[in-house]
Structures are given as C-alpha cells and as structure tokens.
Amino acid sequence: MSIPQARKAGLPLMNLVRFKGVPILKQLHLEEQLLRTSSNNWCIINDGTNIPTIVMGLSGKPSDLLELGSVLQDQVPVIKRFTGGGTVVVDPGTIFVSLICNREDVPDVQPYPHSIMHWSGQLYNEALKGIHGFQLRENDYVFGNRKFGGNAQSITRKRWIHHTSFLWDFETKNMAYLKQPARAPEYRLARSHTDFVCRMKDYMPRSVFIHRTVKAIESHFLVKPVDLDVDTAVHDAEFVHSTRLLMNNELEEAFSIST
Template sequence: MTAMPSQRLRPVVKILRLQGFPLLKQLRLEEALLRADPSNWWLVNDGAAEPTVVLGISGKPDQLVHLEKAKEKGIPLIKRYSGGGTVIVDGDTVLSTLILKAADLPYVEKFPGPIMAWSEDLYRPVFSHLGEFRARENDYVLGHLKFGGNAQAITKNKFVHHTSFLWHFQSHHMEVLKLPAKQPAYREGREHADFLCSLRDKLPTRAAFIESIRTAIAAAGFDTEEASLDEAEHALQRDHIKSTRVII
C-alpha cells in the first residue's frame, strides 16, 4: 500500500485584537513576543489610548519633536525597539504589527527593503481598489499622499513589521513633529497636512478595514488563530532584551 504524500501545513499566525490599548504596553508586549516567544503574531490595536509621539530606536528627540509643544499638550514621547521614523498616534490610528518567523517566509530576505516589498504585496488586496497604492521608502501611499508609516525590527529568527495607519489625523497633533532633515523624496518638503490622507474618507468602517487585513494575511499563506491578551503576556515574564522606554 502506497502512503499518500502529506500536505504541507500552513504556518499559523496568532491574532491579538486590542482596542484603545496603551501604546507603551503594546510596544513592550511586541518586543517580548519578538524576542521571547516562538509563535507568529498579528497584533492590531484599534486606536491608541492617548496621543503619543513614538521615535525609532536611533531617533533624536530634539531634532524630530517640538519638545516644548509636546510638553504643553501633555503628549508623552516613547522610543520604540524598532528602527524607522517618528510618528504621532492617537485614537484615530489603527496600529498593525506582524511578528513572523523567518523560517515561514524563506523567500523573503531578512532586510528592511525586501520585508517592505513583501508587505506591499501583502497589503495590496486591502488598498489597491482605492487608487494607486504603493510602498514608497518606509511609507504606504495612495498616489502622492501617505496613509501609513512602517518600521521593522529584525532578529536572527524573526522579524517585526509594524504600521501606523491613519484612519484620521488631527492637524494640531501633527504640529508637535518637526519636519525631519531626512525626508522621503516624494514628500517634496510638504507640511504634514499636505502630505497625509485619512482612510476614513476611503473605507466604510474600521472593523471592515481590520477584517480585510486578516483576510490578506490568510491569502498570503497563513492560517489565523484568535489569541488572548493573557496568552500573549506570558512572553513578558521570559528573559529578553527590553529597549522600549519613555523619554518624556
């Protein structure tokens, strides 16, 4: 009797759904899941708990943020564990974080450029019907307007690709950020209000948007499995490097 060839199992991504979750806690949880947990994860936080400025691990606050304005507005500054630029997030930001094992994506080189290109393909079904969707440098854009900023952290066996999606944005919050000396070429020196667009003007609901991301993850070759915050937080108890911190 000839044995039937076994089907290759699809890798599983655990889904952790959050809403209004404090950003510092989210970033520390992501870092723990990257460094001290063996599973694939997708964390989606539907709105940060409060306006917060987040800098990349090498970002210099005095060069990137109007510190006095941030202090006046009571907006905290966090330095995250990943690279990338500076963003301000709030309740109108949808935060999407993929934490994946390199072995489950053997065709993707573990460098920022190839990961960014892979993510563009991943998200294409979510956004391509809205217009000319592209990844440009570290951003997602429709035409010449940015609606998502990205950053990565890469270890030997895993990587993080996280995105802040602008469901809507408050211009007065954006005033806290300085125009960075190093800008994407396509920005052409534009102020934030002339450089950004809101997804709420283009998509029906936040819930439908989040579900479309889950569908895209499944279409990219993963099975998805709902997980609890308690399960994810076990990683916080394990030994790992902790580089996410509050600056102000």
C-alpha cells in the same frame, strides 16, 4: 480556505491577537517580548490607542524631531521604540498592525528591510484591492502621493517584526508637535505634515480595512485567533524592554540644548 485545506497546503500558523485601545507603550512592550522570546508567528491588531502619544524610532533624537516647547507644555508622552523608522503621533484614530514572523515560515522573504517591505506591500495590496492610488512608495504606504501608513522593522537572527501605524484619522493640531525631518522621502517634496499625509477614513470604513487585512493574512498563514491579556503577557521581571517612555527631564534637557 478551511483549516484542513490550509494544513494540507502547508501554510504556517499565525496567532492573531486583537486589541481595542491598548496603550501603545504596552503594545510595544508586548511586541518586543514576543519577537525575542516566542517561537511563534504573531499578528497584533490594535484598533486605536488611549491617548495622543509621540513614538520615535530607536535612533531618533527629540531635539531634531520634535517641537519640544509644545510637547512639554501640553505634556504629550514621548516613547522611544525598539524598532527603527521615523516619528509618528498616534491616538485613538490610529490602527496598528504588527507582523512578527519566523524567517523559515516566509522563506521567500530575505531578512532585509527592502525584502520585508516588498512582501508587506503585496500583502496590503490584497487588503486594499480596488482602492485607487494605493502603492508602496519609499517605505511608506500611500494613496497617490499622500502617506497614510508608516512602517518600522527589527530583524533578529531567526525572526523579524514589521509594524505599521495606519492613519485612519488624526487631529491636525497634533501634527504641529513634529518638526520637518532632515531626512524625508523624496516624494514628500518638503510638504508640511498636513499636506503630506491623508486619512484612510476618506477611502474605506475602519472595520472593513481590519477585516480585509485579516483576510489577506489568511492567504499566507493559517490564522488562529488568540486571547491575550497584555498586562499578564509582559509581566516578566527577567525581560528588559528597550522600548521606554522618555522622562520629562530628558525632554527638558533636549529642549535647553536645542534653544
């Protein structure tokens, strides 16, 4: 659809920002700031992050979720993000797609997790059309019964964010940093991390997935590519980010309690 046709159809504007290898902490700081201070819709696609990093949900406890002995020994960074959801290990093989939307621009989506997930599932169904076994299953994106995309959300009075870590590829050894969670999807059936997840690269090329995701978003929004310097964008002394890097002493204390 051309831009004049899109305007005629009344599609809302979506700013599209594309990064390559931006550190996940910087990306999360940017997303939190855009959610709370911008009035625009944003799609942020970050093709990989620079180093392996553990990212926990807002209410996550390191002692419950992480093998802290290995995490401390290998000096793996641990981040607590501003959204809910589970714990993931991200690295250069992870593709991040984040959607920050005004409620009024997606009026069919109610500001509740289930409604947002249903909408996003339809969006990615467009992007992954023709890939056998894709479905939204208990808040995860799966091929068959194996997870390849984990989601988290935050909802404010007028806006919400839905962001996803897609496992295009991953290092099997990194999964050993994660404990078996006490609360897990029913379909997991107590499987280990390596038996529970799969690699997207076994189903489609990386660039094809990103391209098809953008095309799917274009069916809902008038997409406008925007150049954004992440360091400049998050340099606001007055904005306090809740997303933060956990300090070594915090992890050590959690480890001592857990042992």
